[in-house]
Amino acid sequence: MSNAPRRPGAAPGLAFNVPALKGAGLLALIAIVIAFPQVYTNPAVTNYGVFALIYITATSGWNIFSGNTGYISLGQAVFYGSGAYAMGIAARDWNISGTTVFALLPLSMAVGAVIAVPFGLVALRVRRHTFIVITIAFFFIFQQMAFNFSFTGGSSGLGSPFLNWPGASYNTPFYYIALAFAAGTVAIAWLVRRSRFGLQLRAIRDDEDRARGLGVRAMRVKLSAFVISGAITAGIGAVWFYYINQVEPQTGFDPLFDLTLVLMAFLGGYGSISGAVLGALIIEPLTLWLNTQPAFSGGSLSEILLGGIFLVVVLFLPRGIIPTGGEIMTRLRTRGRAAVAPATTTGSNPRTAPAPSSIGGGVSGGAQ
Numbered sequence: 001m002s003n004a005p006r007r008p009g010a011a012p013g014l015a016f017n018v019p020a021l022k023g024a025g026l027l028a029l030i031a032i033v034i035a036f037p038q039v040y041t042n043p044a045v046t047n048y049g050v051f052a053l054i055y056i057t058a059t060s061g062w063n064i065f066s067g068n069t070g071y072i073s074l075g076q077a078v079f080y081g082s083g084a085y086a087m088g089i090a091a092r093d094w095n096i097s098g099t100t101v102f103a104l105l106p107l108s109m110a111v112g113a114v115i116a117v118p119f120g121l122v123a124l125r126v127r128r129h130t131f132i133v134i135t136i137a138f139f140f141i142f143q144q145m146a147f148n149f150s151f152t153g154g155s156s157g158l159g160s161p162f163l164n165w166p167g168a169s170y171n172t173p174f175y176y177i178a179l180a181f182a183a184g185t186v187a188i189a190w191l192v193r194r195s196r197f198g199l200q201l202r203a204i205r206d207d208e209d210r211a212r213g214l215g216v217r218a219m220r221v222k223l224s225a226f227v228i229s230g231a232i233t234a235g236i237g238a239v240w241f242y243y244i245n246q247v248e249p250q251t252g253f254d255p256l257f258d259l260t261l262v263l264m265a266f267l268g269g270y271g272s273i274s275g276a277v278l279g280a281l282i283i284e285p286l287t288l289w290l291n292t293q294p295a296f297s298g299g300s301l302s303e304i305l306l307g308g309i310f311l312v313v314v315l316f317l318p319r320g321i322i323p324t325g326g327e328i329m330t331r332l333r334t335r336g337r338a339a340v341a342p343a344t345t346t347g348s349n350p351r352t353a354p355a356p357s358s359i360g361g362g363v364s365g366g367a368q
Contacts, residue, residue: 033179037172046171048285053178054240055280058257059264060185060273061232064192065225067271070205071127073226074258075119075135076233078142081252082115083108083234084241088158089151097161102177105238112234113227120226124219127208143253157248160241174243181236182277188228189273201225205271256303260287263310269320278321283309 037046058080066073086108091101123134146152165173192198200221203211212218241247264283269275283306290302317324 037175041168043168043171046175048288050171050175050178050243051288052281052284053175053182054236054243055260055264055284056182056277057178057185057236058233059261059276059280060182060189061229061236062261063265063271063273063276064185064189064232065222065229067265067276068192068198068201068205069222069225071124071131071222072262073135073229074132074255074262075123075139076229076261077253077255077257078119078135078139079112079115079230079233080237080240080257081142081146081247081249081254083112083237084247084252085146085152085158086111086234087238087241088160088247091161092158098163101161101242105235108238109231109235112237113231115234116227116230117223119230120223124222124226139253139255139258143249146249146253152249155249157246157252158241160245160247163242174239177239178236178243181232181239185232185236186273186277188232189276192225192228193273197221197224259310260284260306263306263313266310266320267313267317269322269324272320272322275320275322 036049040046040049058076062073062076065071087101087104090096090104090107096104119138123131123138126134146157147155152158163170192201200211200216203214203216204218204222208218237252241252260283264279265276266279267275267282268277268279287302287306290305295301313320319327
């Protein structure tokens with residue numbers, strides 16, 4: 001039996017090992033996501049898993065930049081669509097087919113990183129609303145380029161190489177590829193969060209001018225995070241393209257993609273790693289399910305509903321589910337605890353304590 005002293009005010013029998021519980025929960029989650037396509041073999045069900053993992057990756061990649069710096073980007077579809085088109089053009093022009101196409105994923109990520117450099121050098125010179133407007137402008141530029149350039153296929157888009165996989169298990173390899181991307185992105189986000197680089201990003205978010213005064217090279221730091229975010233988003237965009245077998249300008253460069261990422265991040269918890277994951281796990285399966293319902297298919301009712309959810313989140317849950325839930329749990333754990341008594345001088349008489357007006361002021365006379 002442990003003889004360790006109990007915290008003041010802690011209820012007996014409720015001293016949990018929080019790190020052990022978190023570790024056990026993480027291991028259970030890993031086991032669940034790995035076993036998911038083996039337990040639920042129906043392609044209609046595994047499709048939900050593939051798209052959820054795609055959006056977990058995209059939202060976590062968005063969060064690495066926007067969540068840490070406070071710069072709300074509405075141009076992530078630039079990287080998403082560019083990664084998809086990079087894979088499609090390379091596979092077509094180099095006559096690559098079958099599973100060899102997956103070797104083009106690093107190329108797609110490199111394309112996203114290269115695009116992020118001039119994009120960031122222009123957009124990151126401004127802040128707040130002007131930055132958002134510039135990202136939207138870049139988005140429409142790339143969408144119109146996809147519509148009008150011949151090598152992109154114009155309005156017809158590009159088709160992916162054919163995969164001769166059995167229909168019943170077609171989704172499973174894509175599920176594990178998307179899972180690897182999602183796990184890698186979450187790991188990168190965690191490493192950034194705990195690094196000096198992440199501290200500099202959050203300093204920029206809190207007060208960029210003060211961060212510059214403390215020696216943070218703000219432009220270099222912001223651009224580095226933007227490049228990482230762009231490379232991740234382009235890579236998962238290539239996976240999405242090969243999974244659905246086609247990319248078109250209006251689907252690769254979709255404005256709803258950017259708005260969905262922002263909704264997912266804000267719903268789960270803006271700036272939170274677990275919040276980005278939770279938001280994607282809620283919104284994307286919900287969107288897919290709504291699109292299968294007769295009342296929502298073939299129209300814009302699902303988009304209207306998502307817009308309503310966004311409005312409710314901003315008004316009534318501005319910090320998101322994870323931070324708000326953490327605050328509630330903290331209040332529940334501390335409820336009923338005795339207040340900590342202020343320190344007093346040994347042997348002093350509480351009746352002769354100084355008046356509140358004298359606390360913090362100058363001391364007159366010597367010690368009694």
